[in-house]
Amino acid sequence: MITNLVTIAEQVGAPRIVPGRGIPYPSGDPNVPPSAEQSWRRRLVQRALDAVATAVERPTIFEVGDVEEAHA
Amino acid sequence: MPVLRRMVHEVRSMEIGAATRYEQHQLVVGREQAQALFADPALAAVRVHVAAPGDPTRIIAPLDVVEPRSKGPGGGVFPGWMAPVNRPRGGDTHVLRGAAVLAAGYLPRNQEGLIDMSGPAAERSPFGRTNNVVIEFDRADGASWQEAEVALRRGLLRLAVHLADAAVDAPPDVVEELAAPHRPGMSTGGLPRVGAITNLQTQGAFKDVFVYGRSMAGSLPTLFDPVEIEDGAVVSGQYGHPALRNPTYIHQNNPVVAELRARDGQDLCFAGVVLCPEPVEQADKELVSTHAAWLCRAAGFDAAIVTKEGAGNADNDLMLKVDALEADGLTAVALYAELSGADGTGPPLVAGPRRGAVVSTGNYDQRVKLPAVERALGGTRLNIADAEATAAVDVPTAAILGALSPLGAGWLTCRSEQQQLAGQKLGGAA
Amino acid sequence: MRIVHYVNQFYAGLGGEAEAGIGPRALEGTVGPGRLLSQLLGDEHEIVVTLVCGDDYAASNTAVAEELVGMAREAGAELLVAGPAFGSGRYGLVCARLVAAAEAAGLPALASMHPDNPGISDAGGAPVVAAGASSRQMRPTLQTVAAAIAKLATGANLTVADGRVARAARVGQLVDQRAAARAVELVLRRLAGDRESTEVPVGGFDVVTPSAPVDKLASATVALVTEGALVPAGNPDRLESARATRWLRYPIEGMDSLASGKWESVDGGFATTAANADPNRIVPLDTVRRLERDGVIGRLHNELLVTVGNGTQVASARRFGVEWAAELRKAGVQAAILTAT
Known part of the structure; x- marks a missing residue:
């Protein structure tokens, strides 16, 4: 589950949670240039895929790590 | 020493006439004077109506609601809109209690709701119990909806002041003296210091509340002068969930602050009010919640009553604040509406706090049957019920303006009851 | 018998x-x-x-x-x-x-x-x-x-x-004291040491049994689902903007991205400007399609499942979840990415 409202996601028991940057744009970020947004979305989705490939027992947050945005 | 005196004039009837005047509890609304206050390039026309409690009248698609208030010829109410902010605070404010002005009609981002002036919806809405001046409007060709909305908001504020101006020379029915909140360091006589945290919706166009004419989006929570709220420093431009809205009228009469004042000096010390935005990002929600808890402690609160505006997203703000307050050792109570389904059997809260306590303002989903009415204002159809505006309809409580008032202005609650076990007997089906 | x-x-x-x-x-x-x-x-x-x-x-x-x-x-x-x-x-x-x-x-x-x-x-x-x-x-x-x-x-x-399950119903009623006055009563009771009183029980958490992890992503079928009310422009199926009673499915086969102007969010619960300027901010179709092409995932499921979470009853949301799970399993999907606003 990709959402900015992590506390609600935990409370309803969502097992795999990837935090997005804002409620109105779970899989984007209008506050950065388009190339940086594309890179963010790619990392976000990649993290969601990591999550579904990982065994969990309870609501678990999969933060998207910071990376050097080489050409951002 | 009072910091503000409310000069209360009790309005018991209202009619439209040639010129605005107030005497003997009766308010006459000058039609052309009222219309002139809405003169704006974004509005082609406005129509002025009145609707009184008990009338067989339905108001479709209500927008903002404002209580008529005035500080006399020098002005001073609605700072940031109709008065400078750096004017003297406090003094005397004339209040037309029992009267309200509101706009009604189609606005694209307004979630359609209703007010009935009689019947079960009237019992559930604070605005089914007031004498209402209702402004219908036509947007001008070429004007945007946003421009029309701004024009309506300014017009409502002007009209509210214009009507209250008529009572300035009349003897008040009641004079209410409001004291300043209790400050840290003052002796409490052993009473707990209790304050209010009033969350304001801050989600951009048509979903914003204004403080001194500005959006609070991006701000940190702030300790706020309750006298300024009385004088209209908080104005709504928020058109989400009708039952979960805090129109300007409700801020002017902040019910939590009013109830705290009612017990001030007897059971508690009124400690003040904190205004707080409802940000659109989790990290910002956590920031404002942490900061609000710190602010309450710094202001010497022992306890806080926390309120919101809006639905699930705003529930998250409540949850985070109550948890932050309780983690800091303060006692917290939050006001929530429940979402337990039409039959009330679903889980009541999406994002309830882990600690603290909750007051229920009613069930969003519960259906209410409304009888047919004789007259409708604001529209000819009620789209949420796909019916003629005057028809008998069955609507969720969510559609009745202010019925689930997040600031606690309503009379609904929910209680758990064992469901009726109405199962059939075998063979008794037919 | x-x-x-x-x-x-x-x-x-x-x-x-x-x-x-x-x-x-x-x-x-x-x-x-x-x-x-x-x-x-x-x-x-x-x-x-x-x-x-x-x-x-x-x-x-x-x-x-x-x-x-x-x-x-x-x-x-x-x-x-x-x-x-x-x-x-x-x-x-x-x-x-x-x-x-x-x-x-x-x-x-x-x-x-x-x-x-x-x-x-x-x-x-x-x-x-x-x-x-x-x-x-x-x-x-x-x-x-x-x-x-x-x-x-x-x-x-x-x-x-x-053993009949009689679930307690929350019954709405009008009372004499308005909610703000009851809140003051409640806060005073709590300050006096009563830590139990509340009009709605607090502290409940849902428990969901997590599914087993996906073995081989490179051969898995992945679906996109959302409660962000993303629908074709004009909302042809009239999805509610709040209080959903149903969910909808839209074909996304052959689509590389969700084009602005062709899709819109009709959610009444948040400002939709950013979503409507780039609908991939609600459903990351462009990215997932690229990952499919790059072989990171096996295949993207050919339908997008959509509802609106704004003010939707928990009981309805649970039912949609059960129906989505059945629907996706039937279609051979191993993982779903749910974007929530």
Whole structure:
């Protein structure tokens, strides 16, 4: 589950949670240039895929790590 | 020493006439004077109506609601809109209690709701119990909806002041003296210091509340002068969930602050009010919640009553604040509406706090049957019920303006009851 | 009494998830848990036919309940018994729908499932008796079911004492004191040391059993689902902007991205400007399509499932979740990315 409202996601028991940057744009970020947004979305989705490939027992947050945005 | 005196004039009837005047509890609304206050390039026309409690009248698609208030010829109410902010605070404010002005009609981002002036919806809405001046409007060709909305908001504020101006020379029915909140360091006589945290919706166009004419989006929570709220420093431009809205009228009469004042000096010390935005990002929600808890402690609160505006997203703000307050050792109570389904059997809260306590303002989903009415204002159809505006309809409580008032202005609650076990007997089906 | 018993494909011994897509069928006599139930019932009542359907087939097709009721009638049922479904969401939903449909058609019915089963609210007024959380509680659960059947046969109503699940309903009412005044009362009570008082219970957390991790992403089918109300521009199917009663499906086969102007969010709960300027901010189709092309995932499922979360009842949301799971399993999907606003 990709959402900015992590506390609600935990409370309803969502097992795999990837935090997005804002409620109105779970899989984007209008506050950065388009190339940086594309890179963010790619990392976000990649993290969601990591999550579904990982065994969990309870609501678990999969933060998207910071990376050097080489050409951002 | 009072910091503000409310000069209360009790309005018991209202009619439209040639010129605005107030005497003997009766308010006459000058039609052309009222219309002139809405003169704006974004509005082609406005129509002025009145609707009184008990009338067989339905108001479709209500927008903002404002209580008529005035500080006399020098002005001073609605700072940031109709008065400078750096004017003297406090003094005397004339209040037309029992009267309200509101706009009604189609606005694209307004979630359609209703007010009935009689019947079960009237019992559930604070605005089914007031004498209402209702402004219908036509947007001008070429004007945007946003421009029309701004024009309506300014017009409502002007009209509210214009009507209250008529009572300035009349003897008040009641004079209410409001004291300043209790400050840290003052002796409490052993009473707990209790304050209010009033969350304001801050989600951009048509979903914003204004403080001194500005959006609070991006701000940190702030300790706020309750006298300024009385004088209209908080104005709504928020058109989400009708039952979960805090129109300007409700801020002017902040019910939590009013109830705290009612017990001030007897059971508690009124400690003040904190205004707080409802940000659109989790990290910002956590920031404002942490900061609000710190602010309450710094202001010497022992306890806080926390309120919101809006639905699930705003529930998250409540949850985070109550948890932050309780983690800091303060006692917290939050006001929530429940979402337990039409039959009330679903889980009541999406994002309830882990600690603290909750007051229920009613069930969003519960259906209410409304009888047919004789007259409708604001529209000819009620789209949420796909019916003629005057028809008998069955609507969720969510559609009745202010019925689930997040600031606690309503009379609904929910209680758990064992469901009726109405199962059939075998063979008794037919 | 002639009883027709409903079980899913697993309890019928026809197979696990791989067989969850099979359609309705009738088997003579008792099958699976029906054998023990039949023993517990003794000679007075007979399970004449066992109806079976795959969970995915039944949960994703609402007409199945009526079809099964018709089959029960053909078998001469005097009572339809469904389950026990324990905590299983799809099975519970089907059992609940089945007893609701049976009672609507005048056929007495009884279901059994755990009180927290997400399907339970679909039973409406039809009786449901409590089951344990898992099949480890099969015997005590079937004892409850058998006793309930015996009682129904006497013409009596089931009560809480019979294990009937009577969920407390939250009943709205008008009171004299407005909510703000009650909040002041409550805060004063708490300050005086009463830590229990509250008008709504607090602290509850839902528990969801996590699914097993996906083995090989590179060969997995991944679906995109959202509660952000993203629909084709103009909202042709009139999805609600709040308080959803249903969900919709939209084909995304061959689409590389969700184009601005072709898709919009109709969610009434947040400012939709950013979403409408680039709908991939609500559903990351552009990125997932690229990952499909790069071989990171096997395939992107060809439909987007959409509802609106704004003000939607929890019970409805749970039902959508169960239906989505059934739908996606049936389509061979191994993982879903849910974007939530």
